[in-house]
Amino acid sequence: MKRKKVNKKWITLLMVGVLGLSVFAITPTMIAANEDSVVGIEDGEIDTIGSTIVVNITLDTAPNGLSGYNMTISLSEPGVAEIVDVEFPSWATLHSNSTLPADSFWVKACDAMNQTIPGDTNINLGKLTIRGDVQGRCEINVTVTQLDDDMGGDMLPGLIVDTGVLTVAQAEVSIPEFTTVVIGDTTRVNITLDRTPSGLANYNVTVSLTNITIAEMMSVEFPSWATLHSNSTLPADSFWMNGTDVGNLIVSGATSVSLGTFIIRGDAEGTGDIIITVTSMNNDESYSVPLFSTTISGQLEVISVLTIPGQSNPPTDPDGDGLYEDMNGNGRKDFNDVVVFFNNMEWIGANEPVQCFDFNGNGRIDFDDIVILFGEI
Template identity: 30%
Template sequence: MKVVASSATGVSGSGDIVVVEVKLIGKPGSSTSLKIKDLKLNDEAGKLVEASSQDGSIKVSGIIPEVVVKASNVFMFIGQNGTSEITLSIAPTGLSGYEMEVTFIPQLSIPSITVPSPFEEAFKKLKPIPGEDVIDIIKVELPEWAGLSDSSIKDDKVWFKVVDIYDKVRMGDKDIPLAKILVKGKAGGVVRIEVNVIRMDDDNGARISPETPLAFIIVVPIIRPPPIAQNLPPPMDLNNDGLFEDVNGNGRLDFDDVVKLFKHFGEPAVSEYAKFYDFNGNGRLDFNDIVTLFKKL
């Protein structure tokens, strides 16, 4: 390798000036030596400067980082949409492209996973029904950096292929987005997400063989408080946090939600469903919950 440095930033008398930086791709467990030949340095006046060079060496660690292609778990209520994000944990030697197939398989067994609090109560009562159509696959979104891409959806499978022609993914990059798959919950149940990496190559054309752990989609019925008044629809949880900000059930947060909560505050439709209106998070229903809801407007 021959490197020519046309200029360097420095002032008279300064030391440890970086002349050139070279980025290398190392093979795990290998080593090599570095030699500088034909060293010529000139000062600002163009005069030749006498200088000596010192050889160096590079040793590449034999530890290969674990490479994982992982789909994220999805938790949602019936009728809502959710997204599973497919990511690559690390690209030790870059990424030139990949071809993958993601399969969604309903299962009757309940997986042992941590469930976010808004879904926890319904999850404990979940009993999948054999043959139930739990989700619909809506679409697949491929990363913005993908120079060339193709995808298709058929039944319970999503196939996609991507090539990084602009070299956006660099050596050592982490948490690289590979795809986003949007699904809609149709019935309560569990769907297993299986990722099959058909092919994945690094920047040298070498094959990458990542681990592909399972992920799950959990769809549960909505556990919600009743309508706050007879002429209103049921309240709605607008952001899946287990709190029903949309008190009047019109599909949005507005000032009337605060008015309705204040007006019916002491009635059973509110007092018996306190956990859904505990907006200040202190474990009980009080007037500060109304204040907190107002501040969300």
């Protein structure tokens, strides 16, 4: 029987075809290896100068595992903080780093035992211990120079790096949560900075009212430490103010520092908000003061005081403390005010704004308020 001759050309084409299918079959794996991964550093907040915090460096996903990395960590403002230590994850059986403490250092690690496997997520690349040195804010930057997977693939193409933000000794600017003023009268509102861990050099803030129909800001008073200061034109519904501590009177560690006091006049009954916007604030180390918020608000209410029965004029506040001692409205404090208060205590409690006559501050009108008024005459 005669054998058929095998065509070598067709065998060769068949083998090429099979090989091509094999390459096509593994292509999805190669694509997965090139999917965007993210190396990120946590944000950190150090409350007290000299204290430390630990932040994690993480790789979000490793489709083909992770064999090792080499990267450099640095702080954008070296004076604000310092990196004092690095802790490697358990999978990094081989690792090394440059000298610490430092403001910038390199670090590398290798997974010699293949403990990270394809598909792992949230892989810890290390933990940084950072010490806060002065009040301020800086970025924790990472530059990845090499990142390899278990297939020998380069993970750098398409890699996304998320920078961390470190805040040291955050401070808070505040005004009273609630401010009340009577129509035709004025009240004082103080702006306060809670602490200055690295002193205070200067500030610039804007003050504005959301409901300009009910009140107007009449004037501003600066604290004695702000020997150099200025403000925009007043009266106004919005104005800016700034102050500079030329004499270095606000030292590191000061608390409850007044930035200024502005006076508001009530024009019509109603409510609105007082908005404080901090446009700049610097400490004695020439760093911007990190604030919990650069926009602060407090509620403003404008109320009216009624004429007490039997009197010709409404009560007044002769000493400007927010309490209306002049019950008979004659412009001064006298014993007749005590008599009017005693005879109209129930009416005042039911018809007047209580806070204007609550001398003992217990939230209601009672005989103790009359006793306190008597003591002021």
